[in-house]
Amino acid sequence: MSDQQLIRGTMVLTAGIFLTKFLGFIYIFPFTYLVGHQGLALYAYGYLPYTVLLSLATLGIPLAVSKFVSKYNALGDYHTGQRLLKSGLIVMSVTGFIAFLALFFSAEVIANRVLDPDNLEGNTVADAVFTIRMVSAALLVVPLMAIIRGFFQGNQSMGPTAVSQVIEQIVRIVFILILTYLILYTFDGQLGTAIGFAVFGAFAGALGGLAVLLWYWKKRYAGLQEMVSRSTVDHKLPLGKMYRELLRYALPLSFVGLAIPLYQMIDLWTFNPAMMAAGYTDTQAETYFASFTQTSHKLIMIPVSLATAMSLTILPTITAAYTQKDTEKLQRTITQTYQIILFLTVPAAAGLMILAVPAYGALFAEEVTAGASILRNYAPVAVFFAVFAVTASLLQGMEKQRMAVVSLAAGLLFKVVFNSLFIGWFGPEGGVYATFGGYLLSVCINIWAIGYYASFDYRLVRKRFLQVSVYSLVMVLVTWYISFGLQRIWPVTSQGNGLLVLGISVTAGIIVYLNLAFRSGLAGKVLGHRFSMLNK
Structure with a gap:
């Protein structure tokens, strides 16, 4: 062929x-x-x-x-x-x-x-x-x-x-x-x-x-x-x-x-019983469970799917570079992968977090208070979903898949141990925090393993992460201000109002973030190999 x-x-x-x-x-x-x-x-x-x-x-x-x-x-x-x-x-x-x-x-x-x-x-x-x-x-x-x-x-x-x-x-x-x-x-x-x-x-x-x-x-x-x-x-x-x-x-x-399905299986077995033990009714427990495992989860997987799809296409290069002991190419490819993930998921997660109420109200129109609370706390986990998926694939490309399995097992153990405990302490958001903790542990292990086995230098990645975080913070401040003002005029009491607030706020946020990324040259450095016009 x-x-x-x-x-x-x-x-x-x-x-x-x-x-x-x-x-x-x-x-x-x-x-x-x-x-x-x-x-x-x-x-x-x-x-x-x-x-x-x-x-x-x-x-x-x-x-x-x-x-x-x-x-x-x-x-x-x-x-x-x-x-x-x-x-x-x-x-x-x-x-x-x-x-x-x-x-x-x-x-x-x-x-x-x-x-x-x-x-x-x-x-x-x-x-x-x-x-x-x-x-x-x-x-x-x-x-x-x-x-x-x-x-x-x-x-x-x-x-x-x-x-x-x-x-x-x-x-x-x-x-x-x-x-x-x-x-x-x-x-x-x-x-x-x-x-x-x-x-x-x-x-x-x-x-x-x-x-x-x-x-x-x-x-x-x-x-x-x-x-x-x-x-x-x-x-x-x-x-x-x-x-x-x-x-x-x-x-x-x-x-x-199996990572995400296994995390959700732990919630299937423990979420409702822990919620009822914490004093919530069956109906309340089911409402939060549906938001956690279905509606909010679907929303945060949008940036995760986009980022991983764009980064995984360069992963076959990892195997070739590692096998041929081409250190320069390996470093460059891993760096590019990290940059894509952070460039796309950090602002998306930040935007979902700050626009949780209009997003949930516009897209689902019911149980907005409960759903928005879950979405607001769950959105940052999207970054860790994406980073784990990609770092696990990087380890597989380097023939170190056992480390990915070890990191996943460690994260799942954290989830099992702390899920019910956190729900008892923090309510329904406790399930989110337990998932966050588990993925944070897994990601830390993967990042360490890549640094160790590939002798990877994280200085440039840290620099890019700082840039993305600063631009995302500016975007969040502008978006929050616009959303707050719009909700004074159109409270999110109907799906139409939610769509209006969400559409204007998201558009403003995208314009601010991309403008900063383009003018600073960050967009070209991260995605220029895919979209040549960003290098201009």
Whole structure:
């Protein structure tokens, strides 16, 4: 495959991932309007354990299979990649079925843990059990897609993955919104029934994505068989050796990718009980839980996704530079990665923190006081989400993935130990503080490890961080002043007022920050290699 085709394929995959994430973010607004925070909490009770079990069932398979297939194709052995796909479909069917059984039959245990069986208000245990069991069906299909996507990517074909992800997301969202509306507003059904069918959208979306992949497979079958016929060697790897190599690639990727779902699983198990022990009602606990794990989380993941997407594209360079012992290139690439992350996430987090009330009021229109309080405290954690994801990837590129696993384990232990304690001390924001503490610990370990193993000099990064912080502070002061004045004229008592205040304030903040960054030359130094006009 030519470099031009490879670049085009990578752009297609990046665009597909971005569109998938954007759709996954945008649907939360109409869905919240339909089901409220109580419905969002019930949705999370099913979706969070599903996400963790899905990750365990697939074990980072797409990237691992991609790396495996690409390696043996480069050696002229196309037989081994196709053998992996054929046997892998059987293995993924088995692991998916086991994960399905595990989630289906643990539904009552999970539901009784997160909800009070004697609760007379809010969601019931029966609703949670139904929701968890409905979403478990998706585990029968999604693992199959994982290995097929990895196989196509290993053959430098990014289109099948990108298109199937987008179709999967579209089918899922359409299913969720239409079924929820019909059950609640046409057939006058119960909220628990609507949420149960909403999470079943994961299964419907998976079928749509799998259909796309099978279509691509049929279309390209002849070409794939021709590649096999051109093989110059067949390593004839035993299945045991093949899967040991695959797991060696997959396990670190899987564990680090589980970071946010594992943190949210800890909240699933401890947040509501700790809140009720602190004197909050079941309904109050569920409202804060929905804001923490769904609405506010979706908002802070916007800058995280953008920053990590822009920085991760230069991470393959890390592996090459570290392997070739090119110290200068390694230092330069790590520095560039840090700069991108800080340049984008610090002002975004600061803006979300200062505009928490109009942002929550404009986008979700209900439970503004509770939601804005969570968002205000949660926004700074976005910086640590992004820095952890990128530093973990840097360590993987340097073949030091064990340090990333150690740092994640340390952060999770902090979260487990302090989550309930902090909620008892600080109320619902305590869950945020425990996540902040855990990620801070993990990031510190990763930063130290990169400095130690790559002999990385952090002086320039510290200088850039100081610049970004100063410009972000100026932006925050201007934004706060404008927002404060606008809220005197248009109090955030309606969604329209919230949108007006938010739109004007965000626009002013962006203008101030980018103006400072452009005139000082910071924008050119950080992003000039991507956008040449910033160097002018």
